[in-house]
Amino acid sequence: MGWAQFRDMNVRRIESIAPERWRNGGGITRAIASNGDDWRVSIAEVERDGPYSRFDGIARISLVLRGDGVVLRDGDDVVMLRPFEAVEYDGDANWSATLIGARVTVLNVMTCVGVCRARVQAIVHPVTVGPGCAAIVVALDGACLCNDIAIGTGDVAVIENVIKPMRLEGTRGTPFLVTIERA
Template identity: 50%
Template sequence: MSDMETLSLGSIAPELWRNGGGVTRTLAREGDEWRVSIAEVQKDGSYSRFEGLSRISFVLRGDGVVLRDADHAIELLPRQAMEYDGDTPWQATLIDGPVSVLNVMSKRGRYRVKVTSVTRSIAVEPGRAAVVLALGTGCRLNIQPDDAHELNPGNAAIFRTLGAALRIEAQRDSTDLLIVITIEPVHG
């Protein structure tokens, strides 16, 4: 059996960024090992550094962000998961206005993280954490044949460690946002 926590995305209190330049809403975290959050980026500026962490960002709303340091530029574009180094002192430039960005941070080398936009269905293997975000469409969560749940739009389901396989089925074939984040420990 897998314990599931559900929450309304609208009920999550905003937290001020480390650098004071915006707000984020934390959906799930496991101590200092990993964190899943949604940030509202309103203006150009510096990104907070998170030493020892890998970051994956996925633009949910808006046209995107360009991150630059002295040697590199990374484009965070709508509906594309992009992994980058949390140690780097990135400067962010918005592409045509404010954005909402899903961020997943995890201790470097300790987790394999995947962010997937789901249009129909997906299966998640046991032994990993999973966060399901029903942003534009709801979904059905099948943990075992006799353990199914409906997740309505505007809600999230958090599984700290899946004890059994999870099947996620969109309520309809759609390009509406249904996002699945998996966080798998790296062994060895």
């Protein structure tokens, strides 16, 4: 199933997004949405320990959607990526990743420092998103309603520019909301 137009929202099955193999062979990435060099949202399958890509001038937020987690290290700096916990960290660092247990699925949000800022949150209570931002709903193992439009389990919804207030309400599991606005 490709993109389906619902007003100003595009909904797509996550599995329909072509996977891109990492250069180091340690996993794959599915690019959900991006706005040039300003921001990017993706879902990565981390299959083994190894280096994380460096992105100079980029703020990163990661959230483990499946699996036990990942430990990122750069010298004495350590970042713990735990299930369902959004963590922001520096894209300029030379992170090395160690899986906690087996492979993990990670929601990744990257924004250009000083240009955009992002927020990632679970939709556990009704949420209203105001105008002037991009909004991405990731319903990997959850589902929700967006202004009475169903976003089913296994879907992503992308609204590149929210024009009117948008109401999101979880209906099953835990869907996640990414909002991105100008800094």
